[in-house]
Amino acid sequence: MVSHSGHLFIVSAPSGAGKTTLCKLLSERFPEILFSISFTTRPPRASETDGIDYYFIPKDEFVKGIENSRWAEWAEVHDNFYGTSSEFLDRKLAAGHDILLDIDVQGMLQILRRYPDSITIFIMPPSPDVLRSRLESRSTDTQDVIATRLVNAEKEMAAKDRYRYIIVNDRLPEAAAELISIYEAFRQRRVQ
Numbered sequence: 566m567v568s569h570s571g572h573l574f575i576v577s578a579p580s581g582a583g584k585t586t587l588c589k590l591l592s593e594r595f596p597e598i599l600f601s602i603s604f605t606t607r608p609p610r611a612s613e614t615d616g617i618d619y620y621f622i623p624k625d626e627f628v629k630g631i632e633n634s635r636w637a638e639w640a641e642v643h644d645n646f647y648g649t650s651s652e653f654l655d656r657k658l659a660a661g662h663d664i665l666l667d668i669d670v671q672g673m674l675q676i677l678r679r680y681p682d683s684i685t686i687f688i689m690p691p692s693p694d695v696l697r698s699r700l701e702s703r704s705t706d707t708q709d710v711i712a713t714r715l716v717n718a719e720k721e722m723a724a725k726d727r728y729r730y731i732i733v734n735d736r737l738p739e740a741a742a743e744l745i746s747i748y749e750a751f752r753q754r755r756v757q
């Protein structure tokens with residue numbers, strides 16, 4: 566196993582649980598944490614920018630990446646491919662950076678096998694009804710997409726006990742404080 570001085574923080578959640586907002590708040594509080602920008606074959610949403618939210622790549626390039634071991638983990642989620650660059654992780658970890666990964670459960674399990682010291686955090690919506698209404702109020706997705714996301718959310722939530730920490734995002738400020746305190750506690754332990 567390769568030894569690294571930085572650490573990985575993996576955050577997973579069903580879509581609509583508020584994960585993106587929580588990860589942004591963590592990054593604002595600790596700008597030194599690097600965000601791992603995933604590669605995906607999904608088309609960009611109107612609000613997304615290539616190279617910031619994701620690297621949007623064609624499917625043949627993604628598949629070539631699988632063959633060339635370019636991905637530290639990869640998964641098919643909601644009929645699209647998503648992957649994490651192993652070159653980015655290894656280079657930044659070796660330089661001592663902590664890295665935040667926003668990936669799904671399948672990806673978390675692959676990363677844990679490769680980087681067993683990773684800190685894993687699952688974000689839960691307060692209830693299935695709240696999740697549904699959050700997804701419906703995002704006008705970006707069609708009814709079909711929302712239905713697929715709800716089915717996938719059930720599957721993802723069934724795996725929550727495989728994570729070291731579970732945060733219920735009932736009220737955003739409290740959920741953000743919990744996420745920040747997990748990172749702070751971890752950092753304090755490391756510098757002692």
Ligand code: 5GP
Nearest residue numbers: 580603639640642647648649667668669672
């Ligand atoms: P979205 O399409 O809504 O941005 O993301 C859909 C799902 O894909 C989310 O659960 C997100 O965490 C997951 N995801 C994003 N990037 C990656 C990745 O690189 N690897 C894996 N395994 N999942 C990812």
